[in-house]
Amino acid sequence: MALLEVENLGIGFPTGGRIVEVVRGVSFKIEAGESVGLVGESGSGKSQTALAIMRLLREPGRITRGAVRFDGTDLTQADEATMRRLRGGAVSIVFQDALSGLNPVFPVGVQLMDVIAAHRDVTREQARERAVAMLNLVGIRNAEERLGHFPHQFSGGMRQRVLIAMAVACEPKLLIADEPTTALDVTVQAQIVALLRDLRERLGLSLLFITHNLDLMGEICSRAVVLYGGLMMEDSPVETLFTAPSHPYSRALLDCVPRLEDEPGMLRPIEGAAFTLATAEAGCPFAPRCVLADARCGREHPPETGQHPHRIACWWSGS
Ligand SMILES: Nc1ncnc2c1ncn2[C@@H]1O[C@H](COP(=O)(O)OP(=O)(O)OP(=O)(O)O)[C@@H](O)[C@H]1O
Ligand SMILES: [Mg+2]
Incomplete structure (x- = not known):
């Protein structure tokens, strides 16, 4: 049994008197100790999927179908008390914006100790000791002194380290990181990814790493799930994805990675207008932009072919 099994997950928002699904039946799994990119x-x-796993979807969004099995328990059916115990305990999430994850009016030490005290039966002193140990673990120097500092007294990269310390303080089995480095500059991004890799090894955690940066994903993930228009296009070992992507959308994504000869920071957009749910049809969402698409692609979404760890949803796969 995998640590996390997302099965046929649907997420919808009521729009104009009906429920529009923004995630339309996505399945993937993460084994214990595995790092998977999304x-x-x-x-x-991507983010809606992460929030649904944590059962943190914002109203009026809700799970419309499917199951999220964590360690065998279907979280879509779990009561709120179970979810509160799990969040920050066995499953943790780190978001892109470290400022929104921290309360500006409390020193980081208080926030870190609160997380620890919420999940562990510890005295104030023990919580404090663990908070110091966690700041040390994520590479923050002068941890004792830093406990008393407020979020604004940390740089962006250091704040993200604090958030990661909070996320791993109770030794989660699964850490979800939703674009944890996007707001940071390039050198700091690499440092945060190195930290996550180090923590994964030391703490033996599994990682769901959501990113726009395929290079960073390659640094830390062994498998990648490629989403488009709320559907899975391809689920593939990262190496295979990088060297021989099967899905035309994966190929297009890889073509967008800036190359050495490009101006720094320049992205190569995929040709054609991006998919919008408003015009979503039954067909493959990528069909309007796909060089291979024919009438069937526009009409009918392809079934998944292949087997874990390499699945593809494309009428042209294998041809
Ligand atoms: N409150 C809402 N009401 C209606 N639709 C929503 C709401 N929140 C998100 N969506 C839609 O859900 C879809 C998926 O959004 P999501 O945030 O998961 O994308 P993402 O892959 O994380 O994108 P990004 O890379 O920009 O973070 C989008 O089409 C978005 O417009
Ligand atoms: Mg997002």
Whole structure:
């Protein structure tokens, strides 16, 4: 049994008197100790998927179908008390914006100790000791003194380290990181990824790493799930994805990675207009932009072919 099994997950928002699904039946799994990337253009459903796993979807969004089995328990059916115990305990999430994850009016030490005290039967002193140990673990120097500092007294990269310390303080089995480095500059991004890799090894945690940066994903993930228009396009070992992507959308995504000869920071957009849910049809969402697409692609979404760890949803796969 995998640590996390997302099965046929649907997420919807009521829009104009009906429920529009923004995630439309996505399945993937993460084994214990495995790092899986979740990639795809903006709006493809990555964050909603992460929030649904944690049962943190914002109203009026809700899970419309499917199951999220964590360690065998279906979280879509779990009561709120179970979820509160799990969040920050066995499953943790780190978001892109470290400022929104920290309360500006409390010193980081208080926030860190609160997380520890919420999940562990510890005295104030023990919580404090663990908070110091966690800051040390994520590479923050002068940890004792830093406990008393407020979030604004940390740089962006250091704040992200604090958030990661909070996320791993109770030794989660699964850490979800939703674009944890996007707001940071390039050198700091690499440092945070190195930290996550180090923590994964030391703490033996599994990672769901959501990113737009395929290079960073390659640094830390062994498998990648590619989403588009709320559907899985491909689920593939990272190496295979990088060397021989099967899905035309994966190929297009890889073509967007800036190359050495490009101006720094320049992205190569995929040709054609990005998918919008408003015009979502039954067909493959990538069909309107796909060089291979024919009438069937536009009409009918392809079934998944292949087997874990390499699945593809494309009428042209294998041809
Ligand atoms: N409150 C809402 N009401 C309606 N639709 C929403 C709401 N929140 C998100 N969506 C839609 O859900 C879809 C998926 O959004 P999501 O945030 O998961 O994308 P993402 O892949 O994380 O994108 P990004 O890379 O920009 O973070 C988008 O089309 C978005 O417009
Ligand atoms: Mg997102």
